[in-house]
Amino acid sequence: MATEFPPIPLTGVPFPKAEYERRQKKVLNAMERVGLDALLVTAHGHLRYLTGYHGFGGYFAPFPLILVQGQKPTYVVREYEMQVVRAESCIDEIIAYTQQHDFAKVCADVLRRYGLQKRTVGLELGCWNLAPADVSALQAQLPELRISDATRVIASVAAVKSELELEAMRDAMTSTDLAICAFQQSLREGVTELEAADTIEREVKKAGGELWRWYSLSFGDRTKLPHGPPAHYAIRNNEPAIIEIGGAKWGYAAGLVRSAVLGRHPEIESLHDLAVAALEAAIAAIKPGVAAGEVDAAARSVITRSGRQQVFRHRTGYQNGIHWAERGNLSLEPTAADLLEANMTLHMPIVLFAESGHLVGCSESVLVTERGAEVLSRRPHTLYRA
Structure with a gap:
């Protein structure tokens, strides 16, 4: 008798396919302006921006999305991850490699198929998830390939948000504001960082929100440690506290420091x-x-x-959105x-x-408008006194 398995809960892509096609077209236009015949997208945030898939399977070796003018986008992924990429991306053309050493050969085969072995191809050389060995291996497969640094191509497009993205950012900020409120209300003598973190996570979850997977929270002398995750330290009277946290929606994070x-x-x-x-x-x-x-100069002065x-x-700050931030962005x-x-x-x-040695400060996530800046949070950035 055959075993029956329950259906797999698939999340799918958060936006309509037309939204991803709009983004891809804008990137193709940007490629044309800088003289690229193709672009290999490897940064996780940029992959999610263009496909919907979070890209985390690419820890094994890069999962390049290959963009070529006049061709459908081609995703080169590890065979192990094929099912999740099909389920959670908008890309139809997916080609697999099995072992890490197969990555460059399979990419090179795709580029040859498009007649690009002697053309100019952009790589995100200044982003995470592309090692020098990956670049060398691809160049060894295609000795006449001209490699150009395309670190800023997608960043320049993704910096300007669509209305759908802004809606996600606003929803994410609702969760951030709730997290900040829970952080402030949890402060009492003897409470530990982990207990405060538990309160924050519980309150956000109860409201149906989501937090970005990483955040920092520290009390007392531990505020001397940048980006410190919560620990068992208990706050005492006349000690400071600092948090950097962000709500999340569809991969978009809206961060705040308080x-x-x-x-x-x-x-x-x-x-x-x-x-x-x-800040002001x-x-x-x-x-x-x-x-x-x-x-930057305004704050620094x-x-x-x-x-x-x-x-x-x-x-002073950086472009935010998908994956909080991406190396190489504005x-x-x-x-x-x-x-x-x-x-x-x-x-x-x-x-x-x-x-x-203590760290202290505040932040805002803002939207650039025709009139100036719109602050997305509704929580004041003044110092909270408990």
């Missing part, structure tokens, strides 16, 4: 005021046509005028020349280093 003090902490309170002033200056500088470096330049040790940093456009979304964490 700080708090249980009782009083004059050093943290003073430095947080500076973080607020820098950066938000005020945002509008279409402004260079990313100008936004506030800190410079305070005479405490050493407290700010990173960029960055709000000194001298960055990228021009802001309407419907871009940005996360701007102003986190400062106190003399004591």
